[in-house]
Amino acid sequence: MTDDEIIFYKREKLKFNELLSKFDWTEDCLLKEQKTLIQCPIDRGHRFPIGSKHVQHCQLVKEGFSKEYLKELAECEQEKQLLNQSGILFTPSQLSDIVHRPITITNNLPLSIEQATILFSPGERSLIAQAVHNEALRLGIVPSTSHSIIDNQLVQSQKSNISQQLNKLAELRDQKRRPTKYVTRPTKKNFYDIAREMINTEMKFIEQVNHQIDSDQTKHDKDHSKEHKHKHKHRSSSKKTRRSSHTKEKYYYSNSNMWSVITWIRDFIAEYTWFWWSSNDSKSNTVLLVGLDDAGKTTLTGRLTQNRLIQAPPTSQPSKHEIKIGSTLLAITDVGGHKQARRLWRDYMFSSTRLIFMIDASNRQRLPEARSELLNILDDDDLKFVPLLILANKIDIIDTAYSENELRYLLQIEKYLNEENPRIKLCMCSIKRNEGFTDGLRWLVKQPIKLDN
Ligand SMILES: Nc1nc2c(ncn2[C@@H]2O[C@H](COP(=O)(O)OP(=O)(O)OP(=O)(O)O)[C@@H](O)[C@H]2O)c(=O)[nH]1
Numbered sequence: 044m045t046d047d048e049i050i051f052y053k054r055e056k057l058k059f060n061e062l063l064s065k066f067d068w069t070e071d072c073l074l075k076e077q078k079t080l081i082q083c084p085i086d087r088g089h090r091f092p093i094g095s096k097h098v099q100h101c102q103l104v105k106e107g108f109s110k111e112y113l114k115e116l117a118e119c120e121q122e123k124q125l126l127n128q129s130g131i132l133f134t135p136s137q138l139s140d141i142v143h144r145p146i147t148i149t150n151n152l153p154l155s156i157e158q159a160t161i162l163f164s165p166g167e168r169s170l171i172a173q174a175v176h177n178e179a180l181r182l183g184i185v186p187s188t189s190h191s192i193i194d195n196q197l198v199q200s201q202k203s204n205i206s207q208q209l210n211k212l213a214e215l216r217d218q219k220r221r222p223t224k225y226v227t228r229p230t231k232k233n234f235y236d237i238a239r240e241m242i243n244t245e246m247k248f249i250e251q252v253n254h255q256i257d258s259d260q261t262k263h264d265k266d267h268s269k270e271h272k273h274k275h276k277h278r279s280s281s282k283k284t285r286r287s288s289h290t291k292e293k294y295y296y297s298n299s300n301m302w303s304v305i306t307w308i309r310d311f312i313a314e315y316t317w318f319w320w321s322s323n324d325s326k327s328n329t330v331l332l333v334g335l336d337d338a339g340k341t342t343l344t345g346r347l348t349q350n351r352l353i354q355a356p357p358t359s360q361p362s363k364h365e366i367k368i369g370s371t372l373l374a375i376t377d378v379g380g381h382k383q384a385r386r387l388w389r390d391y392m393f394s395s396t397r398l399i400f401m402i403d404a405s406n407r408q409r410l411p412e413a414r415s416e417l418l419n420i421l422d423d424d425d426l427k428f429v430p431l432l433i434l435a436n437k438i439d440i441i442d443t444a445y446s447e448n449e450l451r452y453l454l455q456i457e458k459y460l461n462e463e464n465p466r467i468k469l470c471m472c473s474i475k476r477n478e479g480f481t482d483g484l485r486w487l488v489k490q491p492i493k494l495d496n
């Protein structure tokens with residue numbers, strides 16, 4: 044099987060399993076236990092192994108116990124009995140007092156369990172059950188020593204309180220973990236990288252010096268011409284020129300040695316290494332993967348390298364991964380996305396020939412932040428020839444995920460996409476569901492690149 048066929052097969056299998064789980068089936072049920080399965084008398088779509096408690100659960104769900112709120116079977120039975128058979132009637136106004144809100148129903152209690160579930164929240168049901176129980180005790184319908192459903196409900200609500208607290212603590216822990224200190228791993232640089240860096244730094248310095256000299260000179264010229272406007276009209280201009288060249292010479296003199304070394308290195312690289320740059324495959328296929336934290340970058344690298352859904356902690360160090368798209372080998376660097384890490388993006392961009400910007404399409408609050416980071420890259424003149432793939436991830440979260448058209452508009456990337464040969468591409472994807480990104484990656488590797496960006 045080819046890679047594509049394997050991916051297709053896995054994706055279809057995932058969809059199939061999701062479908063099965065909706066009917067409470069599993070693949071195992073279908074393949075191995077066909078003979079031992081029986082049909083559910085309540086819902087004909089359900090099949091279940093003999094001996095399981097499926098029918099009772101199904102009955103409870105039908106009676107109005109929601110699946111999420113499913114309690115122990117015994118507790119449900121107790122609640123049903125109390126509500127249905129106590130014979131205790133509450134008027135709507137008494138009911139309003141119990142649940143502390145206006146009630147619109149016209150008939151009196153006892154409520155059937157279906158009505159109770161439809162009309163009242165679990166908390167309110169527990170208040171009603173408490174009131175019914177108290178009334179039953181008062182009338183002597185239930186013995187005072189009986190184990191009440193209230194106790195069960197208390198236990199139930201305590202259980203859910205504890206799990207809520209645990210969830211909150213877990214959230215807090217995750218929030219605290221995100222802004223961890225960013226540690227940069229020393230990168231291995233070769234001779235050419237070091238030379239390039241030296242040249243860039245020195246050229247910037249010299250440009251600054253030149254700029255400073257020019258602005259000093261202009262200022263000085265203005266003052267000077269004011270002072271000697273009438274007196275030394277002709278002499279001043281020659282002095283000015285001499286002063287100017289003298290100052291410049293002074294600066295150049297202090298840097299002249301360095302300047303000549305740099306010029307020599309630059310010329311050397313330009314003349315003798317063009318072949319090396321253009322033939323070096325790894326250099327021409329270096330991809331930088333950026334995007335806000337929590338967008339799913341590391342999850343993508345897991346998909347690409349291990350072909351499975353990984354759960355990674357927030358990235359604290361840049362990491363490099365090699366993957367093959369068709370016959371092309373790509374070296375993808377995943378630099379984290381939190382604020383400290385973003386400072387490094389630009390450094391890495393210059394040693395990369397292609398970019399991937401990942402967005403969490405389902406996170407509406409953080410879209411403006413993602414847009415501003417994206418536009419920073421798109422508006423950077425130094426990067427205007429670098430092909431950029433925008434992966435809008437997490438479209439499986441259908442409640443909040445933006446559509447492609449909405450994103451094109453909200454990210455303000457229409458103008459870049461409408462160019463004749465756009466250097467950017469937007470792909471809607473879900474790394475979790477393993478879909479939507481392969482086309483984008485293929486497009487990215489096919490883009491022509493300019494090596495000396
Ligand atoms: N629902 C959904 N969740 C996803 C998807 N992709 C990634 N996630 C989840 O998003 C969370 C963040 O994923 P990471 O890959 O760690 O995010 P990151 O961009 O590497 O974040 P940093 O390392 O902090 O920059 C994880 O909990 C993933 O399971 C997806 O396609 N759908």
Ligand SMILES: [Mg+2]
Nearest residue numbers: 340341357358
């Ligand atoms: Mg990460």
